[in-house]
Amino acid sequence: MKRITKIISAILAVLVVTAVFAGCSSSNDNSTANGFRTLDEIKSSGTINIGVFSDKNPFGYVDENGEYQGYDVYFANRLGEDLGVKVNFVSTEAANRIEYLQTGKVDLILANFTVTDERKEEVDFALPYMSVSLGVVSPKSNTITSLDNWNESDSMIVISGTTAETYLTKNYPNIKLQKYDAYAQAKTALENGSGAAWANDNTEVIAYANQNSDFVVGIPELGSADTIAPAVTKGNDTLLNWINDEIKALGKENFFHKDYEATLLDTYGKEYENQLVIEGGELASSTNDTAK
Known part of the structure; x- marks a missing residue:
């Protein structure tokens, strides 16, 4: 009888402990019930x-001192400063930007995220801060200037999860795609001749060609112009609204032109500044006679 009593007591103890942990878990889940952290929680x-x-x-990118640098990073640091919080940079690749938001690994994505209708179904985009098109870079010895007469034995290098992959799959299904997760891998493949050309944001391929004299951007604009914008988890309205207000406020001080001049000027020069930069979230304000 005593043995049965002990067994029952042990079972009851386990149930009590389980209930306590379940209660704690429920409490934690409630704070992020929607899968994201609100502005106040951040x-x-x-x-x-x-x-x-x-x-x-x-x-x-990460510099030789292990510090994050670049156009998006410059913007991110200002957001942290105006929010009054520390910025924790999380390295992401093109293919996992949406996943990182949906799993709560990040609160915000600032990684050259092109706005598309398909992506709008999975994340919420804030106002844009940059204009971009697709471009194609290839060796000077075999410059690709058109995709209409593509050699079917060749392959096009793309980054998985980018608009270049989506555009080519839809509009040029005959072109074989050689997909990579990381930009460094794509650049190595191009340099090794693994692919005939590399399609990506024109900002990326122009920068690459400027830094590598053996390559040229034979197609500077492919398809229609798009915009780059911050992205938050679907439904995170408090953070989204704050970012939109922040972008409008920053536009009044020409922040994104300052960002360009601090981080992109050496790569693209003054001629691309007004073509690429969007101030205050207003696309029209960034266009002028230099945008062709």
Whole structure:
């Protein structure tokens, strides 16, 4: 009888402990019930987690001192400063930007994220801060100037999860795609001749060609112009609204032109500044006669 009593007591103890942990878990889940941290929760924590590239110079990269640098990083640091919190940079790749938001690994993505209708279904985009098109870079010895007469034995290098991959799959299904997760891998493949050309944001391929004299951007604009914008988890309205207000406020001080001049000027020069920069979230304000 005593043995049965002990067994019952042990079972009851396990049930009590399980209930306590379940209660704690429920309490924690309620604070992030929607899968994201609200603006107030971010402020209370003292840290905002921002996803950026670590290998895409000059937009997001890690320098020789192990510090994040670049156009997106410059913007991210200002957001942290105005929020009054520390920025925790999280290295991301193109293919996992949406995943990192949906799993709560980051609060915000600032990684050259092109706005598309398909992505709008999965994340919420803030106002844009940059204009971009697709471009194609190839060796000077075999410059690709058109995709209409593509050699079917050749392959096009793309980064998985980018608009270049989506555009080519839809509009040029005959072109074989050679996909990589990291920008460094794509550049190595191009240099080794693994692919005939590399399609990506024109900002990226122009920068690459400027730094590598054996390559040229034979197609500077492919498809229609798009915009780059911050992205938050779907439904995170408090953070989204704050970022939109911040972008409008920063536009009044020409912040994004200052960002360009601090991080992109050496790569692109003055001729691309007004073509690429969007101030205050207003696309029309960034266009002029230099944008062709």
